Amino acid sequence: MAAAKQKPAPSPEIGSSVSVLAPSTENPDTVKAMTALEFAEKFTVASASDSAKGQEASQRLNGQIEVLKNKRLELTRPLDALKAKWMDFFNVPSEKYKQAKTIVDAKVVAWKTEQEEIRKAEQRRLDKIAEDERKRLQAIADETTRKAREEADKKRRDAEAAAAAGRQADADKLRAQAARVEEKADAKAEVFEQRASAVVAPIVQADTARVAGSSFREIWEFEVTDLSKINAAFLMADETKIGRVVQSLKLDAVGVVGAGITVKSRKILASRRT
Numbered sequence: 270m271a272a273a274k275q276k277p278a279p280s281p282e283i284g285s286s287v288s289v290l291a292p293s294t295e296n297p298d299t300v301k302a303m304t305a306l307e308f309a310e311k312f313t314v315a316s317a318s319d320s321a322k323g324q325e326a327s328q329r330l331n332g333q334i335e336v337l338k339n340k341r342l343e344l345t346r347p348l349d350a351l352k353a354k355w356m357d358f359f360n361v362p363s364e365k366y367k368q369a370k371t372i373v374d375a376k377v378v379a380w381k382t383e384q385e386e387i388r389k390a391e392q393r394r395l396d397k398i399a400e401d402e403r404k405r406l407q408a409i410a411d412e413t414t415r416k417a418r419e420e421a422d423k424k425r426r427d428a429e430a431a432a433a434a435g436r437q438a439d440a441d442k443l444r445a446q447a448a449r450v451e452e453k454a455d456a457k458a459e460v461f462e463q464r465a466s467a468v469v470a471p472i473v474q475a476d477t478a479r480v481a482g483s484s485f486r487e488i489w490e491f492e493v494t495d496l497s498k499i500n501a502a503f504l505m506a507d508e509t510k511i512g513r514v515v516q517s518l519k520l521d522a523v524g525v526v527g528a529g530i531t532v533k534s535r536k537i538l539a540s541r542r543t
Contacts, residue, residue: 298337305330328540381477381485388475395470406465410458417454421447506530 314320428443511530515522520532
């Protein structure tokens with residue numbers, strides 16, 4: 270008789286569900302724990318006998334804590350294992366997607382950065398052309414004013430000479446000519462100055478695309494290059510490392526760590542589990 274074909278073991282698939290039993294009633298240990306808390310709040314130590322009772326109570330409480338911990342782990346360890354399997358199941362493709370996204374993002378950002386540099390270079394070129402044109406037009410206006418001033422000054426000198434020679438009519442005529450020369454020059458210079466001020470380079474747009482739902486953001490990061498030059502407010506003490514030194518050297522830890530700490534001790538009641 271032919272052997273029956275075995276079906277392949279089912280593998281987790283997206284969309285499948287897992288039923289998890291959640292507690293539906295109040296934990297019965299809560300009442301006992303509240304009773305223990307009330308006892309602790311009312312308990313006083315006024316004698317050696319009370320101290321002994323307290324130590325015994327501490328041991329019993331420690332035992333109950335351990336019992337609850339074991340009950341919890343008995344229920345949650347299978348869930349932790351199941352969660353780990355599902356995490357592994359999704360982590361592999363998820364990491365591949367993340368790697369792919371990182372590669373694509375880097376290429377898109379590199380393209381945008383390159384296009385922005387091209388845009389800036391072109392903008393600088395156009396700005397230089399506009400600046401040169403403004404200077405050229407302003408130079409024409411300045412030269413027009415300079416030549417007109419020279420011509421007007423010469424006519425005024427000639428007018429003074431004519432007046433000194435008794436030719437008043439010629440002097441008045443020359444003064445009028447000098448004024449007209451300056452007026453025409455001012456008008457011409459003003460035209461060139463207005464043209465110069467109107468010369469503005471066009472705004473260059475980068476050759477980039479924008480997709481709905483995507484945006485480019487600038488993230489600022491830092492690298493510590495010299496720890497000694499960082500302000501004290503931004504330095505954090507390594508409390509774990511300091512704690513190990515204090516546990517080892519006790520009061521003498523100040524000499525190792527520095528005067529910025531105060532070492533002190535406090536008593537606790539250490540109980541063995543019963």
